Amino acid sequence: MALNAERDTRVSSSTPFWYDPKFRAIFFQIVTLAAVIGGIGYLVGNTITNLERQNVASGFAFLDREAGFAIAEHMVSYSAADTYGRAFVVGILNTFRVALLGIILATIIGVIMGVARLSNNWLVAKLASIYVEVMRNIPLLLQLFIWYGVITVSLPGPRDALNPITGVFLSNRGFMVPAPVEHPIHFYMGIAFLLALVASYLLYRWAKRRQIATGQQFPVYRTALALLIGFPLIAWVVGGAPAVVEVPELRGFNFRGGMSLTPEFAALLFGLTFYTAAFIAEIVRGGILAVSHGQSEAAFALGLRRGMVLRFIVLPQALRIIIPPTTSQYLNLTKNSSLAVAIGYPDLVSIGNTTMNQTGQAVEAIAIFMAVYLVLSLTISVLMNWYNRAIALVER
């Protein structure tokens, strides 16, 4: 039906109009649309009736009400006296944090493991494939339970905390490190860092253009690193170099002060990272294998060392194959972070879940879940597609 839509323009006018493919296409679409809208309308109608009957409030007004429950990890200030809306923000930020770190770590470990599977060291290759097979074939939920158990059981309590370096403590309450006390200069340091980023990018563009034009190379990476460290450092010195550092110390029940990485966060991060890394490793391996053997042989013939061949010849080509499936792994990792609810990391789903129980407003909470994850997924897709286009083979 669909394929005929544009082809048959020569239909004689004597044919009845229901044989006209254009009419059919429109008719069929109207029917589909009507069915879908009707179906959704029916469900929505039922939902409204049921909510009224059960006397459950609807609408998003509850977001302004006091939440009344506490959240352990919050990147913005939060207390039980804050609103449900703010609790959701805390949850979204927590989801965002674990997803971002997870993606970075999973990529690093995944690439290492993927390359390791192809190593000419038999032991390395075997251990890497055992890692990949074990991780891929056990449900993530189960792995999270196991990680959480391992972390909380095997580390000592806060009073016997491991203290490898002064000011750094490792216990089953988490990993505590000293942190600078909050100061307005940090804001300006952040701005300086962003400026350095922009400057590095411009530098990179300039160096590339110069190399194409003149063949001269410029040490871009070292300069960029210097900029990224230098700019914030200058801002800090200009601001009077405030150097108040808060060292975590055991007070009462627990460590106070400093920055901490909680066991829940660690378990979730490890679980997500190692699980996803196994999939990324397979993608990387497949990508490398897909690069024609002649390429690396030619590179070896040019006298490049093994590491250089991998870095300059194989990986850039493999990247084109690797990026699209890796994107979906990033999406999976982000979505899988919702399993946090099982081990007590206060992510979006965990907080939404509590809210759902307190207010009974399941429809609204689930709508928020869906909206947030869709936005996150779309953002990752857009970024990765943009990157994919940037590295795609430009055929001349």
Added chain:
Amino acid sequence: MADQTLHRTVERAAREDGDAPVVQPPATRSGVIGWLKGNLFNTWYNSVITLVLLYLLLQIIPGLIDWLLLSAVWEPATAEVCRAASGACWAFIHEKYRLILFGTYPYSEQWRPTLAVALFLGMILASCNRHFWKPWLALAWAIVLLICGTLMYGGVLGLTQVPTTRWGGLPLTLMLATFGLAVGFPLGIIMALGRRSHLPVVRLLSVAYIEIIRGVPLITVLFMASVMFPLFLPQGVSVNNLLRAQAGIILFAAAYLAEVVRGGLQAIPKGQYEAADSLGLTYWQATRLIILPQALRISIPPLVNTFIGMFKDTSLVIIVGLLDLVGSAKAALTDPAWRGFYRESYFFIAVIYFVFCFSMSKYSQHLEKRLNAGTRR
């Protein structure tokens, strides 16, 4: 690696060359020492890595073996005996394996799920053989699933009726994954075709469905199935929890399967569509006779991978209160007399999941090779 290939080629060339005397390679390049040298200690950094890894393995493996095997309690015993021992408590598994495998299914009737699972596994094994990939296989599957369902539910042939609320463990896990695939697949095909349709409304609806479902975690879909489904239904009608979760999994699976099928559809050369058109086939004829058979064939390996994913993902139904394999393992841990044997319980089900998923993924790799045999350059 390149080294070895070269080495072998030279060797073969030497052998084929009849006149030249066959010279054995030096001892450092063959036998155990040669293998070690070639595979573990070929460069200085490889030697360092090997030694470090060997040291780490020596640190871990003896303790693991001791816990798993040597100090473990193997014979049926009480929890007290287990707590006194330093190794794993397999007595716990001995006490609880039926609860873990079959959930709260009536104890005296557990031969029924056993038989159903055995039938099901037999069917899966049979389906692995490509000679059986005929239309009657689908019929055989339908019959076997019907038999499995009858065995589980009962109510006929003198079998007592067992409500779905008592189903649990492995049969539940298998059922959720299988029906997710079986029902999700036709839906997925329709979505995939819809996504490639020339009708904008159909395409838009399909894309919206696929992308929304793929954009959200399974947990939220399950929450929706568990908490919101009852609100969707008119007053007085309710669907039980198991069916709701199953429906959620089906809706979820359909979106992923649609993408698998779409991959297959995209791999079909345009000439196939054009040839079908030129034969005067209608859209549905062309799709049914020309396009889908080829597209589905290409989709089989990713389909197996999707099934593995589904099989693992069913573990999330524990969040909506179903006692699947993970759920029943956790329920086994709530027995006041036997609390605290987390490791054994998790290890036991991890092994079950691993055996299933690993063999399926190996099969899918094998299949990929075989199916590509004809098209490989």
Added chain:
Amino acid sequence: MRLKSLLAAGAVVVIAGSALPAAAQGTLDQIVERGEVNCGVTTGLAGFSNPDSEGNWTGLDADICRAVAAAILGDAEAVNFVPATAQQRFQVLQSGEVDLLSRVTTWTLTRDTSLGLNFAPTTFYDGQGFMIPKDLGVTSAMELDGATVCVQPGTTTELNLADFFRANDMEFEPVVIEQLDEVNAAYFSGRCDVYTTDASGLAATRASVAENPDDHIILPELISKEPLSPAVRQGDDQFLDIVKWVVYALIEAEEYGVNSENVDDLLENSSNPVVRRLLGASDELGGHLGLSNEWAYNAIKQVGNYGEIFERNVGSETPLNLERGYNDLWTRGGLMYAMPVR
């Protein structure tokens, strides 16, 4: 395609066919017709409802379901246990999936009025408390400022906890874990300083999970009242009456010394008019409830009186080792007071 749409239609019919009509007739009629009581329980909480090694549900809440089934159908085993999570419990009751929710549910005004359900008499009086390792040297909940507290989400427990610390101007760090065994493991591994849940749960956990129960103390303060009660759908007064009076009958039986062992003997020989009325030897009380006259006899004979149920599931002979405390009869200083069965 025609085949597929047929299949799809078939699937819809199958699903719709398995849907249960809930509101068409009274709950009692449905149960009698079905031959089973659908009863909502936890997915596993020691002492209240958890599956044993053979997959049979045991526990105090499970036994309340059995008593109701025995009273209505004469068979304590005619129960279909439906495990539900904390989030789902009210939904499964409202939608008609279960007839009776016996799932450690606290009776509160909001729940009673806004969730479309009614509560039957309390079957277990509880209160939220704190457990803490003895070596931390804490003797009162007022000394908990700055502590890390393990708690399960989705219940009133989480709110009570936050309220308590706010009311006393103290800080705490929650560790919120959904699964009971996970939260227990977190406390005993030292992840938290304090574990908070209902006092019965604390005692149960201390008795059964702790390596050495004497290393942990339960602080004297109870920060909330938690009357755990069975619940039924609103709008079916007959069934509410049945559940209500089954619970009272179990308590009344204990008060008058009727138990599963001597119930036959007392039915024959008792001259106490209260006992005779209760067991149906005189008067027609069952008829008022729409049940047979042996309703209470069946429940007591097959399940036991309240005291027996308590001792069997959570009492001193069990790993949970709970005191009767508030759950003792009013005559012995507890709160268990049955309205007169007459």
